[in-house]
Amino acid sequence: QVQLVESGGGLVQAGGSLRLSCAASGRTFSTYTMGWFRQAPGKEREFVAAINWSGGTTKYAGSVKGRFTISRDNAKNTVYLQMNSLKPDDTAVYYCAGDQSERVPIFALRYDFNYWGQGTQVTVSS
8 A cells, every 4th residue: 555645736926837746655656657636626636647657658638748747756755746837727736646557557548546645735826
């Protein structure tokens, strides 16, 4: 089992940058597919980005491609989301999630992760 704790959220002006971190407990992190999701007020949770166990393969939602970068450091049991050129529409609670890569591979049609963090608020002002 893995426990996930996000950090790095905050208030930023449009055009600014933030880097979110997700620290994972447990010794199996390096075998996990990891992802970031977000949920804005009154909207459903949506996929943002995912990364495979080695960090060699990534996937992005169209709305963030070219602006956000997901990465991981397996030695530190941490996954990151670098967010640049932020827009007010990026305002949401951001969640880190993960699962064994055998169960949720990076090329899954749907990321049905079992493990989720508590979320961190990102607010982008115009």
